Amino acid sequence: MLDAAAKALSQILSPPMRRILWRSVGLALAVIAVVAIALQRLLSWFATSGELWAETLLGPGFDTPLNILAWILSIAAALGIVIGAVFLMPAVTALIASIFVDDVAEEVERVHYPAERPGVALPLSRALVESLKTALLAVLLYLLALPFFFFAGLGVIVFFLVAAYLLGREYFLLAAMRFRPIGEAKAFRKQHAGTVFAAGCFIAAFVSIPIVNLATPLFGTAFMVHMYKRLSGPRPELLEPVDTPPTAA
Numbered sequence: 001m002l003d004a005a006a007k008a009l010s011q012i013l014s015p016p017m018r019r020i021l022w023r024s025v026g027l028a029l030a031v032i033a034v035v036a037i038a039l040q041r042l043l044s045w046f047a048t049s050g051e052l053w054a055e056t057l058l059g060p061g062f063d064t065p066l067n068i069l070a071w072i073l074s075i076a077a078a079l080g081i082v083i084g085a086v087f088l089m090p091a092v093t094a095l096i097a098s099i100f101v102d103d104v105a106e107e108v109e110r111v112h113y114p115a116e117r118p119g120v121a122l123p124l125s126r127a128l129v130e131s132l133k134t135a136l137l138a139v140l141l142y143l144l145a146l147p148f149f150f151f152a153g154l155g156v157i158v159f160f161l162v163a164a165y166l167l168g169r170e171y172f173l174l175a176a177m178r179f180r181p182i183g184e185a186k187a188f189r190k191q192h193a194g195t196v197f198a199a200g201c202f203i204a205a206f207v208s209i210p211i212v213n214l215a216t217p218l219f220g221t222a223f224m225v226h227m228y229k230r231l232s233g234p235r236p237e238l239l240e241p242v243d244t245p246p247t248a249a
Contacts, residue, residue, distance in 0.1 A: 001195075004226035005202050011108065012218040020103050025214045028096050093207060094138065094170045097217035098131035099124070101174045104221040113229060119178025126182070127174060134170040138162070160204050167207065167216075168200020171224040179232070192231050199227050 011017055102121040109118045169189065176185035189196055203220045207213040 001199060001202070001227070004199075004230065005223055007112065007226055008108075008219050008222035011111065011222055012215055014107075014111075016107050017104070017218060017222075020100055020107075021215055021218055024096055024100050024217050027099065028092055028214050028217075031092050031095070092135070093213065093216035093220070094134045094167065095128075095131045097171065097174060097221055098127035100217055101127055101221050102178070104218050105175060105178055105225050108222045108225045112226070119175075122174070122177055126177070130173060130177075131170065134166055138166050160201075160208070163204040163207060164200035165197055166200070167203040167220060168196045168198075168224075171203060171220040172196045172199070172228065174221060175224040175228040179228070188232075195227070195231065199224065 012021060105119060106121075109116070172189050173182075173185055176188055179185075180188060202223060203216065206219050207216045
């Protein structure tokens with residue numbers, strides 16, 4: 001597993017991968033910006049509407065306290081957007097991975113597994129559906145885990161474990177579905193659930209590093225391609241024929 005992670009890390013800095021990296025980073029930043037702007041507008045609307053409602057209810061004598069409260073809430077909302085972007089990063093990178101999975105996987109297979117027949121490119125719709133399900137599930141689980149952040153240290157552990165499960169599941173399925181039907185790929189993941197979760201811990205650690213985590217779609221995909229190859233073992237039917245020298249008479 002460490003060897004697979006090292007290979008994935010070293011390859012994402014190669015020239016072919018760097019071209020994919022810049023596109024992936026640009027798309028991830030665009031998604032984060034759109035989400036942040038939407039949240040900011042929504043929270044500002046709530047703050048303005050709430051202040052007007054409170055003034056109507058309490059009367060003009062409460063203008064100053066309400067203005068101070070609105071100012072505090074604005075700061076809290078801004079901090080919430082920043083923190084929310086951090087916690088939503090696994091969901092965002094999982095969604096971005098669906099778009100670049102084949103580009104990354106093909107490069108990994110070309111460099112590290114040239115003797116094996118490459119996987120079949122996933123239909124974009126199928127990859128997007130699986131990634132969208134993971135992203136929505138991530139948001140739901142993070143909201144359920146939110147109360148644990150009121151306990152020192154426990155929230156960080158819960159967040160890490162949830163991210164490890166979701167990211168391990170997502171990236172392994174994207175790699176496996178290039179070689180197996182979706183039902184067989186899911187059964188294969190369940191068969192190796194413990195190993196996939198442990199591998200997901202590597203991706204969760206990667207996605208927790210600010211700025212660096214923008215490369216998560218590349219690292220996660222490359223890493224799980226290696227893990228899939230190791231878990232699936234030798235599959236002779238996938239090997240291309242190798243020319244052998246003629247034997248002496």
